Amino acid sequence: MSAYSLSALAFVLFSLAAAGFLTCGSLVRMLMFLELMLNAANIALVTLGPETVSQAYVVMLFAIAAAEAGVGLALIITLASVFKTLEAGNIRELKG
Amino acid sequence: MTLTAAIYLFGGLTALATLLMIFERDPVKAAMLMLAALLSTAGLYLAFSAQLLAALQIILYAGAIMTLFIVAITVTPAAWRDTRTARPAGAVRLKARTLGLAAAAVILAELLKVSAGVKTVTFSPEFSETGTLDLARLLFGRFAFQFELLSLVILAAIVAAVALAAKRKEAQ
Numbered sequence: 001m002s003a004y005s006l007s008a009l010a011f012v013l014f015s016l017a018a019a020g021f022l023t024c025g026s027l028v029r030m031l032m033f034l035e036l037m038l039n040a041a042n043i044a045l046v047t048l049g050p051e052t053v054s055q056a057y058v059v060m061l062f063a064i065a066a067a068e069a070g071v072g073l074a075l076i077i078t079l080a081s082v083f084k085t086l087e088a089g090n091i092r093e094l095k096g
Numbered sequence: 097m098t099l100t101a102a103i104y105l106f107g108g109l110t111a112l113a114t115l116l117m118i119f120e121r122d123p124v125k126a127a128m129l130m131l132a133a134l135l136s137t138a139g140l141y142l143a144f145s146a147q148l149l150a151a152l153q154i155i156l157y158a159g160a161i162m163t164l165f166i167v168a169i170t171v172t173p174a175a176w177r178d179t180r181t182a183r184p185a186g187a188v189r190l191k192a193r194t195l196g197l198a199a200a201a202v203i204l205a206e207l208l209k210v211s212a213g214v215k216t217v218t219f220s221p222e223f224s225e226t227g228t229l230d231l232a233r234l235l236f237g238r239f240a241f242q243f244e245l246l247s248l249v250i251l252a253a254i255v256a257a258v259a260l261a262a263k264r265k266e267a268q
Binding site: 042 | 100103107110111114115117118123126127130133134137140141144146148149152153156157160161164165167168169171172192193195196197199200201203204207208211212214215216217218219220227230231234235239242243246249250252253254256257260261
């Protein structure tokens with residue numbers, strides 16, 4: 001097994017999540033795919049990096065992902081209550 | 097051999113769950129598929145002999161973050177979740193989807209091209225004892241400052257989330 005096939009696995013996961021992010025219109029779904037993209041980046045880090053250091057980075061990235069999900073969902077719920085929609089295409093004004 | 101099979105199995109499961117998620121219309125079912133993808137990733141970490149990461153993946157991603165998503169889906173009214181009425185016309189949607197898929201394909205092709213350098217590097221997965229002690233030494237030694245900075249990031253995220261929720265309450 002080469003490191004290339006492992007990195008290819010992580011990149012395929014990243015691209016699938018990116019495809020989902022780019023094709024779906026719902027804000028919650030976009031955040032879900034964003035988390036999966038971060039997850040794929042974590043896998044790439046574990047497979048390609050030096051063992052312990054990359055794992056330390058991944059532990060820190062877990063905390064970043066949790067913070068990102070918290071703020072992102074708070075923003076989405078606020079946006080949804082103001083605009084009464086969860087579709088990104090229906091939110092056309094910057095003023096909230 | 098077993099570990100190589102496990103890597104391909106869990107990797108395939110994660111990819112399958114992500115693919116099904118793209119075509120799933122119900123947000124709760126999509127969240128469950130995301131949970132499957134995250135749990136398969138935990139299995140992938142186990143196959144890489146990263147036991148601590150597998151445990152953290154289950155506790156943080158599959159536990160905490162998924163709970164947040166389910167709560168967010170639950171508290172938003174069903175009328176806003178029903179996206180079929182607000183969607184653009186079929187042709188525009190198809191065009192947008194094709195463009196999105198093409199962009200993802202370009203990203204994949206470029207990533208594979210960039211990583212061609214590691215083609216010669218071989219990886220033979222072997223089960224090893226957990227390196228949690230080494231990881232702790234790194235996190236509380238060499239990366240102690242970065243690790244402490246993360247607590248500030250999480251504090252800022254909590255304050256931001258509470259501030260956003262309070263603003264919404266005032267507006268109501």
